[in-house]
Amino acid sequence: MTFAVFVPGAVITPEGGWPVLYWLSGLTCDDTNFSTKAGAFAWAAKEGLAVVMPDTSPRGAGVPGEDESWDFGTGAGFYVDATAEPWSKNYKMATYVTIELPALVEKEFGVSPTLKSVSGHSMGGHGALTLALSTRKFVSVSAFAPICNPTACPWGEKAFKGYLGSVEAGEAHDATLLMTSPAFEEILVDQGLDDSFLETQLLPDNFVAACQKVGQKLRLRKHAGYDHSYYFVSSFIKDHVEFHAKALRSSKVAAATAAAAAAETAAETAPPPKEEERVVEVAAPITCKAMVAFEPKAPLECRTVVVAAPKTGEVRVRVAANALCHTDVYTWSGQDPEGLFPSILGHEAGAIVESVGPGVTTLSVGDHIVPGYTPQCSAPSCVFCSSPKTNLCPRIRASQGKGVMPDGTSRFSLEDGTTVFHFMGCSTFSEYTVLAEISCAKISPAMPLYKACLFGCGVSTGLGAVFNTTKVEPGSSVAVFGLGAVGLAVVQAAKMAGATRIVGIDLNPAKESVGRDFGITDFLNPADSEEPIQKRVVSMTQWGVDYTYDCTGNVDVMRAALECAHRGWGTSCVIGVAASGKEISTRPFQLVTGRRWCGTAFGGWKTRTDVPKLVDEHLAGQLPIDAYITHVLRGVDKTNEAIHILEGGECLRCVVVY
Ligand SMILES: [Zn+2]
Ligand SMILES: [Zn+2]
8 A cells, every 4th residue: 555644844743743634535546646736735834734645445456356447446445444355355445544554654754643634535525524424533524525425326336335245334434324413513525516526426415414404514615617626626725724724723722731631630639648758759859961051152061960959939840942042142152241150051942840849839740831031920019020011020030140049059060069050040951950930931731842942032022022012003114123033023923913014134135035934025135235224224115114123132233223213203122132231322313303212021021921822822823933943953962053053144943852
């Protein structure tokens, strides 16, 4: 048996495997029809969906008569397990499609055993509907021009008589007859009205009546001018891919939520541990690998470190993935005068709680979290946390800046006892780290952690600069200086907010293309002209643009960004982190004439409240972030390589999976 598999472009198989669509082809087709004619893969890639495309029958099995007709035997297995001789030995298509093939592709291609949907065309539409209804193994089902009532049409009668011995035996394989109770939230079927098989073989109205009778929601779309061909399939396949992707996403969220709830209930109902067990439960120090920065610019060293147990109000987490950010490189390079050595850098991560210290009430072992370098204590006495105007909670700022935990000590040491400092309250270049409870955003366990890490810094910052700090309105014009991950997140958010003109500015001409992918409408390279860049932006627009963003950290660029903001009301937002000791300047006239200068840290998001919401938006398909991941490496010891890649300039985010 041959089959084809499409796996989306990302390098990492998500936890639990790829959500997958099984596609069943029609009469005479093999495993190539769909892959070459349907044009589905761009949409599947966009949705992160794998596609498995089996053949429609055994080939060359040598069954007498297998090649005598086009609608029976080779290419026409009808998705049943044959019971009649001479077919019963080889023609086991139902078992093949629902058991044998899934077991194989789950093992070899990392497709999910539970997050699977099924669709198909004609005989394959019949296969999709009947296998979905009879096995209940699929989250969702759709079909193109399916044979809806095969016991009442010539194709079905011939197949059932041949494979099963009688038409009556086919009643268990007839979608119209199997529709005895609502089984899916909705079934999607497309049918062309110029299909020459419509009246004699397909009989969709019988299926409609059966669905109506039992209250199964069916979206049957009838299309004038479409026939039975793959042109018809390719015209509407995008809708089917999106239909299944949406169903699989909500199924994944529901399953993860149910599992988390079950784990919580189990923890609550578990008997209290006996005294001696409690002693064991006090977390012991963990030794693990971490990348230690011993001095500026020297390559990080992969060392065995001892990570002490979490103290009061702290949790220890296993870091699953870390995305490299320029701030790590900035500190590592020695430009940060407050940088401490030896230390463990890293602050953009996805992690799982391994143990909790005394007094921790909002996190449990096993919770998935994104560490935040901006904590959120949520204490009523904290005027910052109590105010909707800011996310800058100062609760642990002093100790965080000194590279220690709130009690003034570090949880990291080398094997010889040397103390290693924390960094930004995160230190995620380590397989395990200790965080303050108030620094952890608890996120949906449905979110793959190698993607969740992006919400820990750069991407969130760019999004928040638009949504929270400057609140871009529909129809606005925007200029973004610096098209790295942060700048592109600004572009993405500006487009989502309805900005109609988005000017991207970067010294690297290669950024124009990726910028356009994210939504810029114009691109300027300051190196192309002697004329100051702010003048060039203003001359494109008469009075300047409504919102400008510095994503470079360069104070001259910050000035340019302010000076091309719209006279009278333009707002310029500083996002980039400037080198220590640098100052910004402009003529006061620029502000007197209505321009406003502001800045943002972590995009104004409150870590614990807002990061989980960003994750949920992504899971709902409303906030795509996959395009930021341009490089993936495995193993914490690959962090030096990641730094090298990030410095190369082609990289948006390099995720290191531990
Ligand atoms: Zn960062
Ligand atoms: Zn606070």
